[in-house]
Amino acid sequence: MQTIQPLFDKYCYSCHGDEKQKGGVQISALNPDFVNGYDAPQWHAILDMINSGEMPPPKEHQLSTEERRAVVDWLTNGIATAKEMKKAQANR
Numbered sequence: 737m738q739t740i741q742p743l744f745d746k747y748c749y750s751c752h753g754d755e756k757q758k759g760g761v762q763i764s765a766l767n768p769d770f771v772n773g774y775d776a777p778q779w780h781a782i783l784d785m786i787n788s789g790e791m792p793p794p795k796e797h798q799l800s801t802e803e804r805r806a807v808v809d810w811l812t813n814g815i816a817t818a819k820e821m822k823k824a825q826a827n828r
């Protein structure tokens with residue numbers, strides 16, 4: 737999260753931070769702990785928006801290819817790990 741948070745700060749918080757919450761989305765308030773937090777569905781929506789290219793909005797600053805990959809990897813791995821943990825817990 738230390739490397740990822742500044743990217744959300746740079747590209748998303750102007751519309752989804754402490755000051756503004758466009759579409760009711762406040763990324764700065766989400767728990768980056770996918771396993772113990774309860775924000776996995778929101779992170780999933782964020783991953784979808786970035787993957788589909790819908791966010792950031794086309795007229796805004798876009799993430800570089802490396803930045804986009806770093807964010808997508810972080811989200812994908814985090815969500816996958818959380819799913820595995822939940823499954824392991826359910827099987828106990």
Ligand code: HEC
Pocket residue numbers: 744747748749750751752758759760761781782785786791792793796
């Ligand atoms: C210039 C303002 C702006 C920026 C920058 C921006 N967004 Fe948004 N975002 C919006 C608006 C407006 C909406 C609500 C309307 C819509 O869905 O198009 C929205 C909606 C969303 C939603 C909810 C979509 C849904 O279907 O409920 C998500 C998730 C999201 N943004 C993620 C992001 C992420 C991640 C970034 C940064 C990579 C980002 N946004 C950057 C303006 C912005």
